[in-house]
Amino acid sequence: MNRKQRRAQTPKAAKPKTADDIPLGRPPENGPRKARTLYEIAAERQAALMPNSMPLQNALDSGNVVNVGIGPDGEIRPIDGSTLPMQSAQSEDINPWLDTLLLSTSLSFLHFTLEALVVHQYADELRWKHVFWHTALQAFPILTLLIHFMHGHLVSARLSEQARDAVSGLRQLLYLVIANVTGCYLIYLTNDKGYMAVMKNAPSIGTVWVWAVIELGLLGALAGVAGPGAYAWYYGYGVF
Template identity: 55%
Template sequence: MNRKQRRAKNSTDHISTADDIPLAPPPDAKSRTRKTKTLLDIAAERQAELLGSQAGAAHTPLDANSLKPENIVQVKIGKNGEIVQDSGSPLPPSMLSNTRGSEPETPWLDSILLASSLSAVHFTLSVLAMHQYAEELRFQPLIGQTLFIAFPTLTMLIALFHGVLLPSSLAKIQPAVRTWVLALRSLVYVVTANVAGCYLIQLTNDRGYYAVMKDAPSVGTLWVWAVLEMGLLGALAGVVGPGLYAWWFGYGVV
């Protein structure tokens, strides 16, 4: 066996590309017992290597530190197709929001939008009360009360309960304490809804027209806000109290 044949035989042990496959005429019937790697054998070996590497990667535990925002590297594709690190670009807002938990991206905007809707409820109730008891509708004082009293008060109240004014009370405390804070907030919603609902029933049935015009819009808006904050099950809990109060004292439904 000459040097060229020995080199071709040894090259079959470390085939990495198609150029490393030795070219030779097909063997005849007498010499077919010689074992050489075919393209199918090489493809099967490569597939087994890929499957083994994927299985090993699947069993590798995920490092929690690699998911921290400071350990994430932003890259971009260069002009020639190479991957270039982009150190100047900040993390996407969606990624930052996911690392912070379920907190909204614009908490003040959410508070203002909710306060605007509740202010519209306050203005509607004020118009209904004045339309029922007053001789004529005067929209100027109602608009002033809604814009300069109801809206700022509702905005501060919603921001306080949503943790916007005091973000450290909900975002930087321990998970166990955070759970108790959220439970206490839900309890305040339930108590507020029941007390405001019962007082609204007593106010509109037993008090004079001046008291109804003065207090009913604010109490009704407060009751609507507490019910909205609690969700479906909490809303049922906020309605049960006023319903039992109306049934116990014999208030009818008009």
């Protein structure tokens, strides 16, 4: 028996049981439809399978969400949503010391590279052991403490929201001053001082300048570079 014969034997009022019972054809443009659409059949089947279910949009409504917690006696109790602790998406999810160590380690590698380049240029012999211990025992601890303090982990942990905003603005201003001062002094140091002063101070000054520029962001970094550039142009220091 082919498909047409099965369709002819199927009563018009009977509900379709298989895909073969659903008539195929283009729906009429005008006038009422003679048969139900697949979407209507699927909606009926879905309602029959889950009669007590609610739409997902209504289920996720804030009025349908109940916050619960475990009390001292071990029982589950509802909690008011207003009493839940608010967590910021920035630094509270990250350990403060981890945030500090990631940046201080990267800057320590920069200090190691700058000192190796300076010593290789001026010294007769490049002693890697001396460069390594100078970075590990002096630069890394100092950078770690400075970054931890400047990020507010030691000072602004218990300040109010307004005080934190004020401290953040002052911190950005301080970064801008540090970037311009250290950039200008680095140009003066490498051009007008002797090789011993350059070997001793240039790696540290260069590392602090790069750190301040990074903390300023894109627009602030342009301001941190503009000051040393204007200083070099005013005093006639060549780029090459």
